[in-house]
Amino acid sequence: xxxxxxxxxxxxxxxxxxxxxxxxxxxxxxxxxxxxxxxxxxxxxxxxxxxxxxxxxxxxxxxxxxxxxxxxxxxxxxxxxxxxxxxxxxxxxxxxxxxxxxxxxxxxxxxxxxxxxxxxxxxxxxxxxxxxxxxxxxxxxxxxxxxxxxxxxxxxxxxxxxxxxxxxxxxxxxxxxxxxxxxxxxxxxxxxxxxxxxxxxxxxx
Numbered sequence: 467x468x469x470x471x472x473x474x475x476x477x478x479x480x481x482x483x484x485x486x487x488x489x490x491x492x493x494x495x496x497x498x499x500x501x502x503x504x505x506x507x508x509x510x511x512x513x514x515x516x517x518x519x520x521x522x523x524x525x526x527x528x529x530x531x532x533x534x535x536x537x538x539x540x541x542x543x544x545x546x547x548x549x550x551x552x553x554x555x556x557x558x559x560x561x562x563x564x565x566x567x568x569x570x571x572x573x574x575x576x577x578x579x580x581x582x583x584x585x586x587x588x589x590x591x592x593x594x595x596x597x598x599x600x601x602x603x604x605x606x607x608x609x610x611x612x613x614x615x616x617x618x619x620x621x622x623x624x625x626x627x628x629x630x631x632x633x634x635x636x637x638x639x640x641x642x643x644x645x646x647x648x649x650x651x652x653x654x655x656x657x658x659x660x661x662x663x664x665x666x667x668x669x670x671x
Contacts (some may be wrong), residue, residue, distance in 0.1 A: 536638055
């Protein structure tokens, strides 16, 4: 019995996998050799793909580097999957606290240097992932739930953010400034998408 968290329990034998949540979920692999000691990582990724479609990645200020144009970069991030997986990325929370007050900046635009297939812009620059508002004299946060979802992949070994002020000019964070970000990755069920497209083909003929 392997415990992932208090809500998820996995019991693997040489012919089946049983996942215990509030209800028991029974999976019978097509190939019995799928469940073996050497294939435990495959089992975990199979379960993550099938039953846990979301992943959270927290970026702490303690690991931030001052490189790049923004001073908001994270390097050597944990590998989120054994292979690149398509997902929708969304900033669920972000807080920036400046070491000194800048009364001229009421909003900050948070951008990321990531590939995307569902984002276009008139400036042909980095992808906008959130808009932050001044909530306290030196603090910028999300005032409303962020609905921007960027279709990308989870190959996020390093992240490079770009900040812009009210005028659209790059704004750099220094060592005395503070930022942390929570990212949510909602994975795309590619098999289900393909089947859905195939089912619509006869309707278009």
